Amino acid sequence: MVVYLVRRLAYGVLTVFGVMLLLFVLFFGVTNPDDIARKAVGERAMPEVYVQWKKNHGYDRPMFLNTEHGVFDGRRYSDTLLFEHFRRLLSFDFGRSDNGDEPIARRLREGAGPSLSLTLPLFVLGLVLGIGIALLAAFFRETYIDRAVLLVCVVTMSVAGLLFIIGGQFLVGLLLKWFPVSGFDPNATVIARFLALPVLIGLVMGFGPDVRLYRTVFLEEMNRDYVRTARAKGAGDARVMLAHVLRNALIPILTNVVMAIPFLFTGALLLESFFGIPGLGSLTVDALNGNDFAMLRTMVYLGALAFIAGQILTDVSYALADPRVRLS
Amino acid sequence: MSAPLLEIDRLAVSFRAERGRVHVVDRVQLALAAGETLALVGESGCGKSITALAIMRLVPRPGLIEAESRICFAGRDLLSLPVAEMRNVRGGKIGMIFQEPMTSLNPVTRVGAQVEEAIRLHAKVPAGEARRRTVELFQTVGIPDSGIRVDAYPHQLSGGLKQRVMIAMAMAMQPRLLICDEPTTALDATIRAQILELIRNMATTTGAAVLLITHDFGVVNAVADRVAVMYAGQIVEEGAREELLSRPRHPYTQGLLRSIPRPEARGNRLEEIKGVVPRPGQWPQACRFHPRCPHAFDRCRSETPARTVVSPTQAAWCHLVDEEARA
Numbered sequence: 001m002v003v004y005l006v007r008r009l010a011y012g013v014l015t016v017f018g019v020m021l022l023l024f025v026l027f028f029g030v031t032n033p034d035d036i037a038r039k040a041v042g043e044r045a046m047p048e049v050y051v052q053w054k055k056n057h058g059y060d061r062p063m064f065l066n067t068e069h070g071v072f073d074g075r076r077y078s079d080t081l082l083f084e085h086f087r088r089l090l091s092f093d094f095g096r097s098d099n100g101d102e103p104i105a106r107r108l109r110e111g112a113g114p115s116l117s118l119t120l121p122l123f124v125l126g127l128v129l130g131i132g133i134a135l136l137a138a139f140f141r142e143t144y145i146d147r148a149v150l151l152v153c154v155v156t157m158s159v160a161g162l163l164f165i166i167g168g169q170f171l172v173g174l175l176l177k178w179f180p181v182s183g184f185d186p187n188a189t190v191i192a193r194f195l196a197l198p199v200l201i202g203l204v205m206g207f208g209p210d211v212r213l214y215r216t217v218f219l220e221e222m223n224r225d226y227v228r229t230a231r232a233k234g235a236g237d238a239r240v241m242l243a244h245v246l247r248n249a250l251i252p253i254l255t256n257v258v259m260a261i262p263f264l265f266t267g268a269l270l271l272e273s274f275f276g277i278p279g280l281g282s283l284t285v286d287a288l289n290g291n292d293f294a295m296l297r298t299m300v301y302l303g304a305l306a307f308i309a310g311q312i313l314t315d316v317s318y319a320l321a322d323p324r325v326r327l328s
Numbered sequence: 329m330s331a332p333l334l335e336i337d338r339l340a341v342s343f344r345a346e347r348g349r350v351h352v353v354d355r356v357q358l359a360l361a362a363g364e365t366l367a368l369v370g371e372s373g374c375g376k377s378i379t380a381l382a383i384m385r386l387v388p389r390p391g392l393i394e395a396e397s398r399i400c401f402a403g404r405d406l407l408s409l410p411v412a413e414m415r416n417v418r419g420g421k422i423g424m425i426f427q428e429p430m431t432s433l434n435p436v437t438r439v440g441a442q443v444e445e446a447i448r449l450h451a452k453v454p455a456g457e458a459r460r461r462t463v464e465l466f467q468t469v470g471i472p473d474s475g476i477r478v479d480a481y482p483h484q485l486s487g488g489l490k491q492r493v494m495i496a497m498a499m500a501m502q503p504r505l506l507i508c509d510e511p512t513t514a515l516d517a518t519i520r521a522q523i524l525e526l527i528r529n530m531a532t533t534t535g536a537a538v539l540l541i542t543h544d545f546g547v548v549n550a551v552a553d554r555v556a557v558m559y560a561g562q563i564v565e566e567g568a569r570e571e572l573l574s575r576p577r578h579p580y581t582q583g584l585l586r587s588i589p590r591p592e593a594r595g596n597r598l599e600e601i602k603g604v605v606p607r608p609g610q611w612p613q614a615c616r617f618h619p620r621c622p623h624a625f626d627r628c629r630s631e632t633p634a635r636t637v638v639s640p641t642q643a644a645w646c647h648l649v650d651e652e653a654r655a
Contacts, residue, residue: 223388224431225426225428225431225432226431226432226433226434226435228386228388228426228432229426229432229433229434229494229497230434230445231384231386231418232384232386232418232419232423232424232426232498233418233419233423233445233446233449233497233498233500234415234416234417234418234419234420234446234449234450235415235419235445235449236412236415239449243445244434244437247434247436247437248434248435248436251436321436322435322436323435323436323481323483324435324436324481324483
């Protein structure tokens with residue numbers, strides 16, 4: 001187990017290096033620092049402003065090798081975009097944003113809270129609701145209950161997410177006036193009022209694929225021999241479904257669920273930006289719209305880290321949930 | 329003679345098919361006395377496993393036990409029992425073990441816990457007591473190091489040990505009837521005799537009756553008191569073991585017994601029953617065996633045979649036997 005973990009982490013580090021290299025190609029090769037600076041200061045800015053902006057943001061370094069100050073000076077030698085890129089990402093020192101010139105670390109700190117306050121309830125409620133409804137549908141398979149659940153799944157999956165957001169804001173926010181249309185206030189007494197609608201709409205948007213997947217997994221488990229054994233020893237429906245079927249179905253479900261956990265921190269792009277929640281999701285959208293390459297680079301990097309962490313977590317949780325799995 | 333422990337009458341099980349319903353078990357009649365071991369023999373697909381599952385009311389969907397069926401166990405009609413009481417019967421009064429010990433145990437739960445579950449579903453005992461009884465049961469069914477093995481997961485045990493766990497689970501509440509559905513088919517030949525011996529011993533010491541489903545006459549010979557032969561969803565012959573094995577009356581039983589390889593017939597071509605087993609839903613009219621029967625005559629094609637008693641302990645559903653008995 002420990003050996004496996006160490007190896008998995010080593011692979012993870014390798015992958016992170018690959019990601020950083022790819023990011024460098026994307027952010028310094030495909031879009032080069034000149035373009036970034038040009039976009040930041042505007043097409044008609046004075047050349048001095050442009051040069052000064054590049055200098056302030058560290059974009060004035062040479063790409064790969066710094067030979068300006070003589071070949072024998074090691075420190076100067078590595079004073080380049082490539083080294084700086086790796087150094088910053090590896091040490092989580094993301095520098096300042098291209099847009100607004102704020103420390104990125106502060107933006108991340110401030111955005112994580114609002115993001116989590118949206119994604120965490122969404123994740124927990126979605127999981128409980130999804131598993132509960134899928135269990136019911138599987139238990140009542142091929143009855144009108146099952147069919148109704150499947151119908152709702154297919155309908156919600158077929159309708160574009162944006163429609164739910166805008167429709168929900170219109171119906172619940174504007175017409176019924178139950179909750180604010182959008183906005184955010186971290187104050188504990190009112191935060192729920194602002195989160196209710198986005199969480200609800202997030203649930204509706206995520207409902208279909210999850211319930212369908214879980215239902216399939218449950219149905220598969222319900223046909224297994226050990227379920228028949230459980231019934232033959234006198235276990236009732238609830239016990240069969242919860243103690244036997246759910247426990248076994250947990251293993252495939254885990255892949256789906258654990259993978260999502262690290263992404264709770266990176267926020268929800270669509271929901272946050274439409275509901276004006278100042279989390280990391282809307283930060284990313286703002287960075288996209290505002291050509292904030294430093295910010296974007298950071299978010300893509302964190303997303304990749306979340307993905308790698310999710311994979312390792314999934315493997316470990318597999319081993320914890322299934323005694324047959326030996327990590328080696 | 330007092331009322332039998334288990335009495336099955338007109339048992340019919342059908343599955344919904346594209347057109348109408350297909351019967352896989354059709355008017356099966358069986359009786360089992362307390363403490364008796366009855367072997368239910370037949371080829372795969374003849375409905376013997378479904379018959380066993382019907383007793384437990386565990387016929388898988390979309391199978392349906394037809395309304396005219398009657399299954400009477402210890403004086404109670406199982407088919408009209410409320411669900412909660414049926415749960416008490418399952419595992420409490422009737423234990424069941426299955427063909428595949430590999431897949432019949434829950435793979436993510438320790439085997440001891442699975443047996444404890446069987447106990448605690450029927451007896452209000454504290455966890456420690458259930459565990460103590462489980463270790464004891466493991467000893468009884470011959471699992472070495474039972475105190476350690478209770479904490480093993482199924483994949484850590486061999487097929488034979490898993491089947492022993494299944495037996496421990498089925499016998500945990502000392503049921504009056506033990507249903508064994510091909511208990512040794514999936515096991516190595518060397519383990520088979522041990523498991524059969526164990527089933528027989530457990531039944532003898534607790535006084536349980538055994539309904540043993542098999543297609544193997546070696547198994548029948550080893551443990552059965554009586555034998556019932558099934559073909560195409562129906563019982564075709566039943567009788568005391570020795571009588572039926574030495575003097576089979578139904579041509580199907582005769583064919584089955586002739587097709588067993590024997591050392592003294594070495595070198596000769598093995599006899600077989602001509603034709604193939606008909607699939608459910610495509611069963612012939614009248615006597616279902618007549619297209620494959622070497623002795624079939626007109627009556628076999630036009631009239632369903634009734635039960636013909638050939639001795640106090642043997643009966644066959646066959647026109648030929650009927651005509652001989654009349655003559």
